[in-house]
Amino acid sequence: xxxxxxxxxxxxxxxxxxxxxxxxxxxxxxxxxxxxxxxxxxxxxxxxxxxxxxxxxxxxxxxxxxxxxxxxxxxxxxxxxxxxxxxxxxxxxxxxxxxxxxxxxxxxxxxxxxxxxxxxxxxxxxxxxxxxxxxxxxx
Amino acid sequence: xxxxxxxxxxxxxxxxxxxxxxxxxxxxxxxxxxxxxxxxxxxxxxxxxxxxxxxxxxxxxxxxxxxxxxxxxxxxxxxxxxxxxxxxxxxxxxxxxxxxxxxxxxxxxxxxxxxxxxxxxxxxxxxxxxxxxxxxxxxxxxxxxxxxxxxxxxxxxxxxxxxxxxxxxxxxxxxxxxxxxxxxxxxxxxxxxxxxxxxxxxxxxxxxxxxxxxxxxxxxxxxxxxxxxxxxxxxxxxxxxxxxxxxxxxxxxxxxxxxxxxxxxxxxxxxxxxxxxxxxxxxxxxxxxxxxxxxxxxxxxxxxxxxxxxxxxxxxxxxxxxxxxxxxxxxxxxxxxxxxxxxxxxxxxxxxxxxxxxxxxxxxxxxxxxxxxxxxxxxxxxxxxxxxxxxxxxxxxxxxxxxxxxxxxxxxxxxxxxxxxxxxxxxxxxxxxxxxxxxxxxxxxxxxxxxxxxxxxxxxxxxxxxxxxxxxxxxxxxxxxxxxxxxxxxxxxxxxxxxxxxxxxxxxxxxxxxxxxxxxxxxxxxxxxx
Numbered sequence: 001x002x003x004x005x006x007x008x009x010x011x012x013x014x015x016x017x018x019x020x021x022x023x024x025x026x027x028x029x030x031x032x033x034x035x036x037x038x039x040x041x042x043x044x045x046x047x048x049x050x051x052x053x054x055x056x057x058x059x060x061x062x063x064x065x066x067x068x069x070x071x072x073x074x075x076x077x078x079x080x081x082x083x084x085x086x087x088x089x090x091x092x093x094x095x096x097x098x099x100x101x102x103x104x105x106x107x108x109x110x111x112x113x114x115x116x117x118x119x120x121x122x123x124x125x126x127x128x129x130x131x132x133x134x135x136x137x138x139x
Numbered sequence: 140x141x142x143x144x145x146x147x148x149x150x151x152x153x154x155x156x157x158x159x160x161x162x163x164x165x166x167x168x169x170x171x172x173x174x175x176x177x178x179x180x181x182x183x184x185x186x187x188x189x190x191x192x193x194x195x196x197x198x199x200x201x202x203x204x205x206x207x208x209x210x211x212x213x214x215x216x217x218x219x220x221x222x223x224x225x226x227x228x229x230x231x232x233x234x235x236x237x238x239x240x241x242x243x244x245x246x247x248x249x250x251x252x253x254x255x256x257x258x259x260x261x262x263x264x265x266x267x268x269x270x271x272x273x274x275x276x277x278x279x280x281x282x283x284x285x286x287x288x289x290x291x292x293x294x295x296x297x298x299x300x301x302x303x304x305x306x307x308x309x310x311x312x313x314x315x316x317x318x319x320x321x322x323x324x325x326x327x328x329x330x331x332x333x334x335x336x337x338x339x340x341x342x343x344x345x346x347x348x349x350x351x352x353x354x355x356x357x358x359x360x361x362x363x364x365x366x367x368x369x370x371x372x373x374x375x376x377x378x379x380x381x382x383x384x385x386x387x388x389x390x391x392x393x394x395x396x397x398x399x400x401x402x403x404x405x406x407x408x409x410x411x412x413x414x415x416x417x418x419x420x421x422x423x424x425x426x427x428x429x430x431x432x433x434x435x436x437x438x439x440x441x442x443x444x445x446x447x448x449x450x451x452x453x454x455x456x457x458x459x460x461x462x463x464x465x466x467x468x469x470x471x472x473x474x475x476x477x478x479x480x481x482x483x484x485x486x487x488x489x490x491x492x493x494x495x496x497x498x499x500x501x502x503x504x505x506x507x508x509x510x511x512x513x514x515x516x517x518x519x520x521x522x523x524x525x526x527x528x529x530x531x532x533x534x535x536x537x538x539x540x541x542x543x544x545x546x547x548x549x550x551x552x553x554x555x556x557x558x559x560x561x562x563x564x565x566x567x568x569x570x571x572x573x574x575x576x577x578x579x580x581x582x583x584x585x586x587x588x589x590x591x592x593x594x595x596x597x598x599x600x601x602x603x604x605x606x607x608x609x610x611x612x613x614x615x616x617x618x619x620x621x622x623x624x625x626x627x628x629x630x631x632x633x634x635x636x637x638x639x640x641x642x643x644x645x646x647x648x649x650x651x652x653x654x655x656x657x658x659x660x661x662x663x664x665x666x667x668x669x
Contacts, residue, residue: 072177093222
């Protein structure tokens with residue numbers, strides 16, 4: 001796996017996949033996509049980067065530890081449940097904020113926040129599994 | 140993606156009335172444990188503050204569960220549907236007296252474990268994630284006790300299983316991996332059976348909401364498949380609860396991890412299995428349960444007796460406690476076999492007693508190991524000299540677990556025997572009493588060997604004085620707060636339940652009433668009996 005071609009292409013490929021994973025995350029509410037599948041695409045990006053450049057490089061590029069990332073995601077998902085309390089609605093009832101942003105309609109909502117939480121949980125949990133498997137592979 | 144301004148009748152699909160603030164108590168334990176678990180994961184490198192996060196979060200959960208139980212006792216069964224979608228399409232959380240009571244007991248057990256662990260779980264194990272696992276285990280338990288949707292119940296079982304496997308292999312040594320594998324495989328099989336039964340049930344009645352299942356199943360007239368489904372559910376949950384033919388994983392795995400982990404498992408996990416048996420087999424499928432009645436009764440008898448005999452045969456106090464757990468599971472399944480209100484109330488009461496008593500017994504094994512240096516009854520002895528207080532506490536706990544007065548184990552057994560005689564199951568009643576006698580012999584052996592005799596095997600008995608180095612008695616050991624506080628809480632509860640059982644009996648009876656006649660449960664979800 002250590003060919004020059006792969007090592008040269010991998011950073012660009014994984015960057016492209018990261019952008020695509022965020023695109024999939026954001027289009028998820030009404031169309032195929034969402035936090036889980038977006039997260040999996042992001043994990044594949046990290047995995048490709050890891051295969052090409054080593055686990056250490058992936059850990060450096062993630063800044064926070066993947067497990068902590070999963071923790072942050074879980075916390076964000078819990079936060080998304082809370083706003084409906086203020087409106088006297090059952091938990092997880094979606095709240096929408098629709099406004100005009102530079103001429104196009106922008107819709108922000110609690111399901112999106114929840115999806116971002118799911119995305120981070122998936123990225124964190126599965127990346128940390130993938131990285132520890134890859135580390136074992138060396139010895 | 141233009142948004143059409145169509146007018147939809149929202150009231151046809153969604154909850155439109157404002158929700159009472161107090162109803163949120165249903166989800167606060169889950170939100171607290173999830174958020175607390177998330178924070179604990181993020182801060183797992185800061186090992187010094189980990190116990191404080193866990194103790195803080197779980198204390199809040201205890202308070203919230205007290206509020207929930209009070210709310211349920213005041214207002215009857217409480218339901219809340221996620222996302223505001225009307226049931227059966229929205230996922231419902233429904234708390235009746237049993238669910239809320241179990242959730243409260245589980246959180247008290249977890250709190251005691253968190254305090255005990257602060258003194259016994261090392262920094263490396265904290266970094267590995269002991270406290271996040273503990274908090275998420277409580278999350279899974281609470282979710283299982285409060286959910287009103289059978290697939291959601293499966294999801295909480297998975298949450299439980301993942302955190303449990305994480306905890307059991309914590310120390311990473313060979314025996315623990317061995318125990319962990321046995322535990323995981325058996326529980327994965329049980330969970331798979333559960334999932335298969337749920338798929339079949341969905342195929343049969345077309346719904347996953349428990350209240351809806353009650354209604355739909357009552358409209359099935361003598362259809363075969365529901366009997367088969369009930370039998371698969373019974374097998375799956377009996378595996379989880381460690382009932383007789385499928386109990387061998389419990390003594391094979393519960394003695395390997397840290398004592399505090401065993402305490403949490405013994406206290407919480409088998410009870411989740413018993414809870415699921417009561418909720419699913421008794422409440423959702425009363426007719427097939429009737430049909431399975433004799434088999435369930437046999438399983439209960441075999442579990443009680445096998446557990447008690449196992450406890451008699453063991454010399455390792457951890458394994459012995461494992462068999463005591465199994466014997467208790469038999470008693471609770473006896474409640475399921477009898478299924479009249481008194482007996483089911485007895486089973487619920489027994490579960491609550493068992494939450495506290497079993498956790499305390501496992502923690503006690505840890506304490507005995509700490510002051511006596513061993514888990515083996517052959518090597519223990521003379522501990523009364525070292526700490527009369529520990530001897531007294533352990534006598535209380537052991538008497539309670541054998542069902543002797545005046546402690547918490549007595550009343551549920553009285554209720555179970557009463558229920559068994561009422562419904563003419565005299566063999567079951569006799570077995571409950573016989574298993575009590577066998578357990579009494581077992582715990583008598585435990586206490587006499589560990590505390591009363593002069594020293595380990597080989598010491599001439601009756602020689603409490605003097606030691607070989609000339610000191611008359613060994614200086615009494617002082618135990619740290621992390622041991623005394625949880626032991627005091629649990630022992631206090633065991634004594635309290637024994638001396639003042641009326642309150643718990645009333646709650647158990649209310650819980651049993653909604654299981655035996657689920658009209659109130661269904662009405663809470665749908666507003667009316669459809």
